[in-house]
Amino acid sequence: MRKAEIDALVRAHRGRARPVAFFHVLRQPVLEPDDHAFLSEHIEELGTSDLLRWRARCESGFSGPVIQQLARLAIRDPAHFQHEVLGVPRLTLAEEEWIELSDLVRGKVPAAIYERVLARCRREPVQWPSEFVLSPKVRSEPLLDGDELDGLAERPALRDLPVAKILAARRAGLLSLDDGALAALAMERARGSDEDWSAHIRRFPAVLRDAILEKARRTPRGSERANLLVWLEAHGVARAALLDIALGSIRAGGDAYAVLPWLARQLTTRAAWDKHGLETLSALMSRRAFSEIGELVTLAWSEAGQGGKEVSRGFLEAIQVAFALVLLGMAREALAAGHQEGAAAALSALACLDPPSRVSRAVHELRRVPGASPDVAELIAVNERLVKHSDARDASLEGFVAALHAIADASS
Numbered sequence: 001m002r003k004a005e006i007d008a009l010v011r012a013h014r015g016r017a018r019p020v021a022f023f024h025v026l027r028q029p030v031l032e033p034d035d036h037a038f039l040s041e042h043i044e045e046l047g048t049s050d051l052l053r054w055r056a057r058c059e060s061g062f063s064g065p066v067i068q069q070l071a072r073l074a075i076r077d078p079a080h081f082q083h084e085v086l087g088v089p090r091l092t093l094a095e096e097e098w099i100e101l102s103d104l105v106r107g108k109v110p111a112a113i114y115e116r117v118l119a120r121c122r123r124e125p126v127q128w129p130s131e132f133v134l135s136p137k138v139r140s141e142p143l144l145d146g147d148e149l150d151g152l153a154e155r156p157a158l159r160d161l162p163v164a165k166i167l168a169a170r171r172a173g174l175l176s177l178d179d180g181a182l183a184a185l186a187m188e189r190a191r192g193s194d195e196d197w198s199a200h201i202r203r204f205p206a207v208l209r210d211a212i213l214e215k216a217r218r219t220p221r222g223s224e225r226a227n228l229l230v231w232l233e234a235h236g237v238a239r240a241a242l243l244d245i246a247l248g249s250i251r252a253g254g255d256a257y258a259v260l261p262w263l264a265r266q267l268t269t270r271a272a273w274d275k276h277g278l279e280t281l282s283a284l285m286s287r288r289a290f291s292e293i294g295e296l297v298t299l300a301w302s303e304a305g306q307g308g309k310e311v312s313r314g315f316l317e318a319i320q321v322a323f324a325l326v327l328l329g330m331a332r333e334a335l336a337a338g339h340q341e342g343a344a345a346a347l348s349a350l351a352c353l354d355p356p357s358r359v360s361r362a363v364h365e366l367r368r369v370p371g372a373s374p375d376v377a378e379l380i381a382v383n384e385r386l387v388k389h390s391d392a393r394d395a396s397l398e399g400f401v402a403a404l405h406a407i408a409d410a411s412s
Helices: 003-012 017-023 033-041 048-056 064-076 078-086 095-105 111-121 163-171 179-192 198-203 206-218 222-234 239-251 257-265 270-286 290-304 313-336 340-350 357-368 374-388 397-411
Strands: none
Touching (some): 003 017, 003 033, 003 374, 017 397, 064 078, 078 111, 095 111, 163 179, 163 198, 179 206, 198 222, 239 257, 270 290, 270 313, 290 313, 290 397, 313 340, 340 397, 357 374
16 A cells, blocks of 8 residues: 555554554555555554564565564563564464574563574474364344233223233134224224234234234334344245335434344345345444444345355455445445544445455545545545456455454544
8 A cells, every 4th residue: 555545544444553553454465665664664553463473574575664563562561572473373373483482482481482582493392282163143033932811801991901912812712803803902902002913923923914014113112123033034024114114213223233134134145145135234223333333244145154055256346346335335424514523433444345347436425525625635646546447256154254353442
C-alpha cells in the first residue's frame, strides 16, 4: 500500500495504527516498502500476533525489527511471550532468527524460557496437541408437546382461557367453537393480549394462519417470533413475507439474536444471498448489530455445509457482495450528510473485502457524491484499485470477519 492510503486508513480509525495494521496492512500477501515503514514506526503498538504475521511477510534476512521486538516483549512479559510465541503450534522461525532471539534474551528472561528458545536453535522436533475444529450448531427453540387442561372442569369463561387451552378444550370436546369463531378469537388475542404462543405452536391448526402472522408481527418477544416464523414457514407462507416480519422487528429495535437461527436457514444458497442478503445485512447494520451479523454468517455457512457438502465459492462471493453493497450504501449516506468520518469508516471496512468486479461501478459512483474530503477520496481510490480487476477468487470468511471488525472499530 502507498503511504497516502495508509495515512487515510489511520485517520479513518481515529489515529489508531493497530487496527490499520491488523485489518489492512497485514492482510496483504506481500508488503511494500511503505508497509514496512509504517509497521516499523508503530511497532510498539503491535501485538504478538501482528509481529508474527509481519515476520511471515518479510523476505529472508529482513525480519530483524520483528525479532528485536519479540525479544523486548519476552523481557517485559515472559509469561505472555511463553504463551503467545513459544506456545504457538507449528511456529517456524528460521534457525538464524532463533539464534538472534536467544542472544537478545540471554540472562534477561527466566531460565526455563531461555532454554525453550535455545532448544529451537537445534531444530528439535516439537510435538503439538492435535487440532480440533469447533463447528457452530444451529439450535432451534424447543417446542413443547402436550396441553394443560387444569381447571377446565370448572368451565371458566371462554375469554379467560389462553388460546392453547381453548384449542385443547376444543379437541377434547369440552368447548364448541367453529373455525370462524376460533380464528376471530385468536386474531383478537394476537392484537391485544400478551400471551406467549411458543410452547404449543406446533398444535395450532392451519385455520389460525392469519392470527399467527399478526402475532409474529406484534410480539415483543424475539424467541416467540422465531417459533411463529417456523410454524408459518412450515405452513407455506412465502419467505419474502416472513423476512419482512423478521427484519421489520430488527429495524424497530427488537431482539435480533433470537431470530438468527431462523434467518440463517433462509440464507443457505447463493440465490438466497443474492435476493435477500442486502436487506438482511442492512437491517442488522442499522441497529449496529455487529456480533449478530457475524453469528448469522457463521450459522448460514454451517447450514450450507450440512451433511459434508462443500460450500461453493459462489456462496461466499454472494455474502461479500451483499456486505460490500451495505458498506457502499453507508458511505453514500454519510457523504450526503457531510459525515466524513462515517464514510471513511465504511470505506476502510470495504477495503478488507474481495468482492467481484461487478461492484466496481458502485464504488466509482461514490466520486459523484460531492463533498468528499481528501482522506475519503483516497479511500475511494484504494477500493477502486482493489475491486477493478477482482474476480473474487481471494474472497474468504477471514476477509468478511476483518471487514466486520473494521467497521465496528472505526464506528466505535
